[in-house]
Amino acid sequence: MAQPLLELKNLAFSYGEKVLFKDLCLRLYPGERMGLMGPNGAGKTTLLRLIVGLLSPEAGQIIFEGKPCHTPKDFYYLRRRVGLVFQDPDDQLFCPTVAEDIAFGPLNLGVPREQIPGLVSHVLKMLGLEGFEERVTYRLSGGEKRLVALGTVLAMKPQVLLLDEPTGDLDPLNIEKLIDILKGLSAAQIIVSHDVEFLKEVTDTIYWLEKGVLSPYEKKTSISFYRAF
Amino acid sequence: MRNVLKNCDPRVKILLALGFAVIVALTYSFRVLFLAALFVLVCLSLSGLSLRFVLQRVALVNLFLVLVVFTLPFTTPGTLWFSIGPFKVSHAGASLALLVFLKSNLIVLATVALLYSSSVFELAHALHHLRVPDKLVQLLFFTFRYLHLLEQEFLHLKEAALLRGFRPRTDLFTYRTTAYLVGNLIVRSYDRSQRVYEAMLCRGFQGTFPVYHHFEGQRRDLFLALFGGLYLVLMLLAG
Incomplete structure (x- = not known):
């Protein structure tokens, strides 16, 4: 098989006493769509943050395109190609208007200014939010915010897309829309979600993360949802 | 004519506001303050801000000024103007209080008129251009x-x-x-x-703020810079 686009090798990470992973391995191939489930606090979000270098692992490597990433510069390069959409869209959107927010990433990447308005309207069209350019971001509805937050990352044309609970407060219609958008992308994806039906629809494989161990998701493991009670 | 300032280059606006503030802050002449007031009036009418909004901003500043303005006349030594019981008001004190009051309000008004029409994002970008x-x-x-x-x-x-x-x-x-x-x-x-x-x-942030609507030096900006700059020089000469 081809070289993995992104590989996590023997990753270890803990918050103080609480050990999240000791020896975690994961491979993501170009165009692969992977779902990630697990109980609350299992470290799904942490895993995504480790991948883009917002946290640094205690041991192990993050390998992107065959090159291990260690320095901030490595991760700066990685983040140009690996886009992370945060769980809370309010964390992601900080510009006054939708157009400016979507343009922020591409402008940072040095996309020529003349191409920006076209790119913004293309992204908005993809999201089914035509004509939203001048809308004020903090006055959007929850669902619109979530889609725009996705758009801010899509505008950077990432090779890998990391999504943290993208279905959040979306209504069923918007979830359908999201499924279509994600299926239409060529980027490899890792999607963290609690929504099995959604993951089954979008992703090729679903993994279960619990106690630092990543295993293929099977129906029976869903019992551990209730173990806490 | 309204909203003219909104579309002007924030760099010019920042420099004008800064120059204005320095000149007004350092002057002791009422003639300069009169010229400054004219400048403020023009800026306000070009800014497209509602009167109510501007007054709200100014009211906030004056809340802090109250203390200064009401104590200065009584505490500054000088020739007696009038007295209320044991409290003596000096000429120098009264004029100083008026000066402080006018200066602070004019500076705030000019800054609001010039800078409020730009987003913080634009201002941050402009400051980068000004090599801050x-x-x-x-x-x-x-x-x-x-x-x-x-x-x-x-x-x-x-x-x-x-x-x-x-x-x-x-x-x-x-x-x-x-x-x-x-x-x-x-x-x-x-x-x-x-x-x-x-x-x-x-999203690739490296410490700078690229803006969506890029500033392009337009005739309007040149006019603003030229007239604004000349006016500030006039104020300097009047002082």
């Missing part, structure tokens, strides 16, 4: 950004407390609850600001 150190620009931008977040978090917490029947009284319970609210506010806002910063990093 990156760290200072980021400080400015994030201070604004996080003040806004702080307010949002505070409103959330307050609502949560009110919804559970909290009513502020003067007892220990109220003080403790308020302390919890403030403590929580600080922790939460810090976390949130951290996440916003991280989200920016994830």
Whole structure:
């Protein structure tokens, strides 16, 4: 098989006493769509943050395109190609208007200014939010915010897309829309979600993360949802 | 004619506001202040801001000024103007109080008129162009950004407390609850600001603020720079 686009090798990470992973391995191939489930606090979000270098692992490597990433510069390069959409869209959107927010990433990447308005309207069209350019971001509805937050990352044309609970407060219609958008992308994806039906629809494989161990998701493991009670 | 200032180059606006503030702050001449007032009137009429909005801003500043303006006449030595009981008002004191009052208000009004029409994002970008150190620009931008977040978090917490029947009284319970609210506010806002910063990093943020609507030096900006600059020189000469 081809070289993995992104590989996590023997990753270890803990918050103080609480050990999240000791020896975690994961491979993501170009165009692969992977779902990630697990109980609350299992470290799904942490895993995504480790991948883009917002946290640094205690041991192990993050390998992107065959090159291990260690320095901030490595991760700066990685983040140009690996886009992370945060769980809370309010964390992601900080510009006054939708157009400016979507343009922020591409402008940072040095996309020529003349191409920006076209790119913004293309992204908005993809999201089914035509004509939203001048809308004020903090006055959007929850669902619109979530889609725009996705758009801010899509505008950077990432090779890998990391999504943290993208279905959040979306209504069923918007979830359908999201499924279509994600299926239409060529980027490899890792999607963290609690929504099995959604993951089954979008992703090729679903993994279960619990106690630092990543295993293929099977129906029976869903019992551990209730173990806490 | 309204909203003309909104579309002007923020660099020109920043420089004009800065020049104006320095000249007005350093002057002791009422003639200069008269010219400054004219400048402010023109800027305000070009800014497209509503009178009500401007007055609100100015009222806030004057809240701080009240103390100064009411103590200066009584505390500055000089020839006696009039006295109220044991309190003596000097000529020098009264004119100094008036001077301080006028200066502060004019500077605030000019700054509001010139800069309020630009977004903080644009101003941050303009400061980069004016070669202000990156760290200072980021400080400015994030201070604004996080003040806004702080307010949002505070409103959330307050609502949560009110919804559970909290009513502020003067007892220990109220003080403790308020302390919890403030403590929580600080922790939460810090976390949130951290996440916003991280989200920016994830989108290739490197310390500079690229703007969507790029400034292009237009005739309008040249006019503003030329007339504004000349007027400031005139003010200097009048002083």
